[in-house]
Amino acid sequence: MSEFKFACPVCGQHITADSDSSGGKIECPTCYQEIVVPQAPGSDSHKFILSAAQVARPREIPTAPVPEPGSPKTSPVRPLPAAVFLVVLLVFAVGAIWFGFRDRIFKSGHEETRTPVVVPETIEVKTVPEPAQPVVTNITWSLEITNAIFPEVVAAGSIHGSNFVCERATLYGGSLTLRQGNSWPPDAGVTIQFFARQGEDLGGKSVEIASDQKPPLPRVVLRWKDDESKPMTKAFSGGYVLKVTFGEVANGRLSGRIYLAMPDDSKSVVAGKFDAEIRRLPQRRPYYPKAPPPRK
Numbered sequence: 135m136s137e138f139k140f141a142c143p144v145c146g147q148h149i150t151a152d153s154d155s156s157g158g159k160i161e162c163p164t165c166y167q168e169i170v171v172p173q174a175p176g177s178d179s180h181k182f183i184l185s186a187a188q189v190a191r192p193r194e195i196p197t198a199p200v201p202e203p204g205s206p207k208t209s210p211v212r213p214l215p216a217a218v219f220l221v222v223l224l225v226f227a228v229g230a231i232w233f234g235f236r237d238r239i240f241k242s243g244h245e246e247t248r249t250p251v252v253v254p255e256t257i258e259v260k261t262v263p264e265p266a267q268p269v270v271t272n273i274t275w276s277l278e279i280t281n282a283i284f285p286e287v288v289a290a291g292s293i294h295g296s297n298f299v300c301e302r303a304t305l306y307g308g309s310l311t312l313r314q315g316n317s318w319p320p321d322a323g324v325t326i327q328f329f330a331r332q333g334e335d336l337g338g339k340s341v342e343i344a345s346d347q348k349p350p351l352p353r354v355v356l357r358w359k360d361d362e363s364k365p366m367t368k369a370f371s372g373g374y375v376l377k378v379t380f381g382e383v384a385n386g387r388l389s390g391r392i393y394l395a396m397p398d399d400s401k402s403v404v405a406g407k408f409d410a411e412i413r414r415l416p417q418r419r420p421y422y423p424k425a426p427p428p429r430k
Contacts, residue, residue, distance in 0.1 A: 136152065136153050136174065137150055137151065137152050137153075138150070138151065138152075138153065138174050138175055139151075140171065140172050142162040142164065142165060142167070142169055143169060143187055143188050144162065144165045144167045144169070144188060145162065145164050145165040145167075147162055147163065147164040147165070149162070149163070151171050152174075153174035155171045156171050156172065156173045156174045157170065157171060157173065158170070158171050159171070167188060168188070169187065169188055170187045170188075172187070272285055272287075273285060273290065273291045273403055273404075273405045273406075274403075275395050275401045275402075275403040276375070276395055277345040277374075277375050277395055277397065278345075278375070279342060279343075279344045279345070279375055279377065282342075282375055282377040282393040282395070282405075283393065283405070284377075284379075284391040284392070284393060284405065284406070284407070285405055285406050286406075286407070287406045287407070288300055288406050288407055288408070289303070289312050289392055289404055289405065289406035289407060289408045290404070290405070290406050291402070291403040291404040291405055291406075292400070292401075292402060292403060293322045293323070293324065293356055293357070293358050293400075293402045293404070294322070294356060294358040294366070294368075294398070294400045294402060295400040296322055296358060298314055298322045298323075298404060299314055300312040300313070300314065300404075300406070300408055301313065301314050301315065301316070302316075302411075303408040303409060303410035303411065304410055304411050304412075304413055305333030305336070305388055305410040305411065305412045305413065306333070306413045306415065307330070307331065307332060307333065307413075307414070307415040308327065308328045308329065308330030308331060308332065308333065308335065308336065309325055309326065309327045309328070310325070310326045310328065310336075310378075310408075310410060311323060311324070311325045311326075312324050312392075312404060312408055313357070319357060319359075319365035320357055321358070321359055322357060322358045322359070323356075323357040323358075324354065324355065324356055324357065324394065324402075324404055325354070325355040325357070326352050326353075326354050326376070326378075326394070327352055327353040327354075327355075328341070328352050329350075329352065331415070332412075332414055332415065333383075333388055333410070333412040333413070333414070334383050334388075334412065336380045336388065337380055337381070337382050337383040337388055338380060338381070338382055339380050340378065340379045340380070341376060341377070341378045342376070342377050342378075343374070343375065343376040343377075344375060345373055345374060345375050345395075345397065347372065348372070349371055349372055351371060351372050352376070353369060353370070353371055354369070354370045354374055354376070354394070354396065355367055355368070355369045355370075356368045356369075356370075356396065356398070356402055368398065370396060370397070370398075373397040374394065374395060374396050374397055375393070375394070375395040376392075376393070376394050377392070377393040377394075378390060378391070378392045378393075379391050383412065386411065386412050387409055387410060387411055387412060388409075388410050388412055389407070389408065389409045389410070390407070390408055390410070391406070391407055391408075392404065392405060392406065392408060393405040
């Protein structure tokens with residue numbers, strides 16, 4: 135009987151056995167795992183070390199002798215199958231073709247799936263001009279107080295030769311302003327500075343001023359814009375005819391009726407009804423003079 139060496143597949147322990155025990159089961163003296171003794175090598179040299187198989191899984195029959203520890207390990211070089219080489223070559227060829235024609239492929243695909251852009255039809259929007267202010271013809275200019283009549287219309291007339299219709303009325307303190315236009319300075323308007331501290335002080339009162347009445351009188355300011363849209367004003371301290379009646383204050387507003395005829399060359403006149411918004415002036419703090427410092 136000839137002896138040979140093999141290694142435990144679990145812990146690597148070298149075990150010596152004779153050829154008659156090949157295929158039998160033994161217990162590893164180191165890890166106590168049950169292993170199968172491999173087939174004895176054909177050579178009589180005891181330097182060859184074989185690998186045994188564990189009993190729990192099928193034993194692998196070696197096809198080549200296991201070298202002793204310390205000897206250089208060599209792995210067998212297997213030739214690449216021809217089929218695998220052809221597949222790799224085909225993949226590279228397809229990749230090169232795709233790279234060369236990628237622009238045409240993506241361009242054609244984009245053109246096929248492109249959604250047509252619908253350009254909306256241009257619609258011409260025509261601006262409708264705002265209607266001009268109605269020309270008031272039933273207001274007569276007169277510097278006689280007996281001819282001062284209130285017409286049943288919104289305060290209107292003419293200022294500096296241009297047609298006027300009151301679009302907003304305000305009472306700021308004791309100054310009544312009737313104006314045409316939303317911005318300031320207005321396109322046209324008139325301001326009457328009554329002798330009152332706040333607009334509420336005029337509630338329920340009436341004012342009549344003849345053209346020959348002497349000052350002090352309420353100051354009247356006419357406002358308009360010239361041909362270049364520059365704001366213009368002209369103030370009067372007398373010589374006009376004014377007749378005003380105020381109603382009662384309600385919800386921060388004061389309504390009334392007015393007739394005003396001015397002595398200017400254009401014969402400015404405003405007459406009719408108004409509803410003024412009351413805007414209060416800020417309260418003034420009382421002035422207390424400081425006492426002189428005491429003499430030393």
